[in-house]
Amino acid sequence: MKRCRNGEIWDFEAMATGREVILGLDGGTTSTVCICMPVISMSQPLPDPLPLLARAVAGCSNHNSVGEDAARETLEQVMADALSKSGSSRSAVRAVCLAVSGVNHPTDQQRILNWLRDIFPRHVRLYVHNDAVAALACGTMGQLHGCVLIAGTGTIAYGFTEDGRDARAAGAGPILGDWGSGYGIAAQALTAVIRAYDGRGPHTMLTSNILRTLDLSSPDELIGWTYADPSWARIAALVPEVVSCAEAGDEVANRILRDSVQELALSVKAVVQRLGLCGEDGTDSFPLVMVGGVLEANSRWDIGKEVIKYISKEYSGAFPIRPKVEPAVGAALLAWNSSMKESKKEAYIR
Amino acid sequence: MKRCRNGEIWDFEAMATGREVILGLDGGTTSTVCICMPVISMSQPLPDPLPLLARAVAGCSNHNSVGEDAARETLEQVMADALSKSGSSRSAVRAVCLAVSGVNHPTDQQRILNWLRDIFPRHVRLYVHNDAVAALACGTMGQLHGCVLIAGTGTIAYGFTEDGRDARAAGAGPILGDWGSGYGIAAQALTAVIRAYDGRGPHTMLTSNILRTLDLSSPDELIGWTYADPSWARIAALVPEVVSCAEAGDEVANRILRDSVQELALSVKAVVQRLGLCGEDGTDSFPLVMVGGVLEANSRWDIGKEVIKYISKEYSGAFPIRPKVEPAVGAALLAWNSSMKESKKEAYIR
Structure with missing residues (x-):
């Protein structure tokens, strides 16, 4: 783990417990929410209500709206807030899923993964998606399968097959004909x-x-x-x-x-x-x-x-x-699910 | 005639001849054109080509885009340029028609008429319209009768009856459904x-x-x-x-x-x-x-x-x-036409 630019935002870690946690983040154009959950058993049915350790909120984290640096700062701060509130530290994190609006191309994804890698220890599993993915996952409780339809100010349909193929429709904004929004x-x-x-x-x-x-x-x-x-x-x-x-x-x-x-x-x-x-x-x-x-x-x-x-x-x-939990929880469940699958795969390879 | 704010732009008048002229102005969001014509007989057919004394061009004169002061300055300058090029002065002007985009309400019209009145001597007849009116007049050679359809980046239909009633359709911009534009x-x-x-x-x-x-x-x-x-x-x-x-x-x-x-x-x-x-x-x-x-x-x-x-x-x-002359010429013909009609009416009343 390299030293991050804003070292002081992580000062609380000296007081943290060692309990293992997951971070889920839903970053939109109006606000950004980060959830910290304890590691749970993903066997169905999931506990109801889900155990949540902390919830932190910040402003816009869409790099198209506020620029790369401001977006990164917001994302780092809101993750630190959630960890601090839950009394955890970065070394206790098992997986992080950032679902951020404005992530449309693999290059966007890779750029965010690169600086996330600088913040967290090597053993932490990192996932970056478009925010529509968190909306899907909050309905499927962390499964990346099916289709989500989002219709608020804008609209987009986004879907995944169980073997990881994805597709989207609409989501191109008003000039380009998102008439159902x-x-x-x-x-x-x-x-x-x-x-x-x-x-x-x-x-x-x-x-x-x-x-x-x-x-x-x-x-x-x-x-x-x-x-x-x-x-x-x-x-x-x-x-x-x-x-x-x-x-x-x-x-x-x-x-x-x-x-x-x-x-x-x-x-x-x-x-x-x-x-x-x-x-x-x-x-x-x-x-x-x-x-x-x-x-x-x-x-x-x-x-x-x-x-x-x-x-x-x-x-x-x-x-x-119609989801009962918010998208940031979906992102956390997705982080945990994806990380479990990877662990199994790695165990199989060994 | 009161002293106008930018007195120096009218300095050329000391050298002017006394020939009577008309000014027609077409002011849009991208550019503003002012035409200076000699007084002609409005009996049909009009001379072809029309005798034009001068043509001056300036930038945007839509008060919604550049603000009231800048719009006024542009309009005054382009009229001064046209008069200067034609060797005329304000006291030789018989009528002025300003057809400017952004003039949508009688209040817009009155505001422009007020400061125009400060620039020209009392005998000059002044007319202010929306720029669509100049487009109609350049097709009808100065008659305010019929319908004009404008379709460029935007679109509007504007019409007048012979007794002076008007109506418009569309022209509300892309958000409000000008789909034919x-x-x-x-x-x-x-x-x-x-x-x-x-x-x-x-x-x-x-x-x-x-x-x-x-x-x-x-x-x-x-x-x-x-x-x-x-x-x-x-x-x-x-x-x-x-x-x-x-x-x-x-x-x-x-x-x-x-x-x-x-x-x-x-x-x-x-x-x-x-x-x-x-x-x-x-x-x-x-x-x-x-x-x-x-x-x-x-x-x-x-x-x-x-x-x-x-x-x-x-x-x-x-x-x-399909008009053969530009809208500023239409505005000039309209100024002359309207002024002749008013003169006749006044003569009748006397």
Whole structure:
């Protein structure tokens, strides 16, 4: 283990116990969560609730947003916080899984692995993934198998076969057509308001509802509102208005939500198809993990349930899961699972 | 006439002749053009070519982009340049028409009129419009009647009745669904490439064509390329690739262009309908001015021609015009026309 740049952040280790632990980290664009768990037996069923030693939270750790150095500093600090809170030290760590948004290429993965290697002792097993992988693992309790559909401000479908092949669909952002996302739904609703106003589209309840929510008096003020701040999350925050109009029977809002269901289902189907998760006859069982605000139940219009219906018609073996633990826990379980598999393989080779 | 802030920019006036002139200005987000014309007889036909005394060019004059002060300074300077080049002075100006992008509300119009009034002597007639109005006037040679369709990076349809009512459709930018625009066409093409790549859409020639143009090796690199620079014009610059794929028979590219034609035609129809430009039985004659890169002819796929076909089916009186003079000339003709009408009205009242 080399000396790390910010030596002082690890000073607490002098007081640490020797209990063996695992670290799981979920790093997104808004926040980063690190979980410290004791080493547990991975035999099913897992203890419920899972024993967690500590949870630490930090800001953005996406290197595309804050730059390489700031991202690394945030990641190192939040891991140190979690270990410090749990009274453990780096030498007590058995495995670490970092699931960070912005990790899209093997080169991103390798860069992060290189500096992680400098922080931890040699015996620690290290894993780096895209944050969608932690979302899958929090539904499958650490198994890297099946498909996860994430739909919040953005959307992505990500899947793994049991032999380690992966595939993704969507996740390319609003310009490149992630229409099923929260941003996509809200942008289509705003467009529908403009179209109704200038005579290109039917009247819709969305007009009064959205203008009231944004405290605007006329649809042409939406142009200024939209371009004053290009944040996708600010626009995606209008999804509840679309859902409530749809629930009140507005046809335009209903069409937008039905289209969103189709788009989201199409992303899942693309991943399932490419990986052959459903087997040759289309009936094999596989986990379908559903994560994110857009997929959560509303009083009547439940986008997640509609997506599942759509998928189940085609793939009878799709097994829908709404995770009960957070993605950082998924990352920790994945770290432990992967490390156990590697240990077994190494024992076999010896 | 009050002293203007930048007194020195008008120093040339001491040398000016007394010949009466008109100023027409077309101010956009990329550049601003000011034309100085001698006073001519507005009886038809107009002289061809039109007598122009001077043409001056400056940068952006959209107050939303550069701020109020910088916009005002640019506008004043480019008018001074045009007058100086033509050897005229402010007291020789009969009428000025400023057609500037970003003028959307009567309050924008009034603010600009207020400071214009400080620059010119009291007898000068002043007119302020949105830049789409200059585009209409350059097709109608100064008549404020009919509908203009502009489709470049963005798109807008704008129309006027002979008694001065106006209406617009689209022009709300890409987030708010201007899908027929150059940006809209190109963004849909990029989306089609991503969808083909991740298994959500059919194979398309657009993939190899666009990757070659952008010097990228894989569709997933498009994500980085797209978000590295959010300029709409940079994305809209891919329209020729879509047209060439469509001309080579690619079905995906053809569908994108057909959809664009529908969207553009829908904007025109909304304006024509709201203003009743086609008369009660739908057969009245009205000018339909077509402006912008997207509407220009290509070897086989002519988007502008297809839009005209579509509109003419519904409104047999639509009279398509592809302007031969630039919008600043349209603004000058409009200034002269409006000022003649006002003079007549005043003479009648006296």
